[in-house]
Amino acid sequence: MPGSHLAGAPVPGTGVVGRDREMAAVAAFLNAVSSGPCGLLLESAAGIGKTTVWNAGVAWAAGRSYTVLLCRPAESEATLSFAALGDLLDGVHDRALAGLPPPQRRALEVALLMADPAGSPP
Numbered sequence: 001m002p003g004s005h006l007a008g009a010p011v012p013g014t015g016v017v018g019r020d021r022e023m024a025a026v027a028a029f030l031n032a033v034s035s036g037p038c039g040l041l042l043e044s045a046a047g048i049g050k051t052t053v054w055n056a057g058v059a060w061a062a063g064r065s066y067t068v069l070l071c072r073p074a075e076s077e078a079t080l081s082f083a084a085l086g087d088l089l090d091g092v093h094d095r096a097l098a099g100l101p102p103p104q105r106r107a108l109e110v111a112l113l114m115a116d117p118a119g120s121p122p
């Protein structure tokens, strides 16, 4: 987890060099997660290190034993309905479905290709 380190040096355990301000924002985001819904947007010019910072955040979250759901859809998946949803819920289908009211559970099962659609859409 983040702590004091020399500015510009790799952040311990992440391979990220520098990016102190961004990594502090990721750490603050992870601290806030337990308090309720929150979000963090990483925005920059192309190739400047967003994915690197994001990967470090994912690793930190996993290190805290958070359940981390992620998906990174590729352009080739753009025509596949709900491909990202399938990736996002990979490994937690049962948990995700169990807590839903029947109509939502049914809709999610159909979207995840776990059940055939019944009837026509409303």
Ligand SMILES: Nc1ncnc2c1ncn2[C@@H]1O[C@H](COP(=O)(O)OP(=O)(O)OP(=O)(O)O)[C@@H](O)[C@H]1O
Pocket (backbone or CB within 6 Å): 015, 016, 017, 018, 019, 044, 045, 046, 047, 048, 049, 050, 051, 052, 053
């Ligand atoms: N802070 C950093 N420490 C170490 N390596 C870095 C850092 N920032 C970027 N890199 C390296 O630079 C390259 C580009 O970084 P990255 O893929 O994270 O950028 P990006 O902003 O996500 O790019 P894109 O806009 O194409 O999605 C990668 O090889 C990554 O390992």
Ligand SMILES: [Mg+2]
Pocket (backbone or CB within 6 Å): 050, 051, 052
């Ligand atoms: Mg990227």
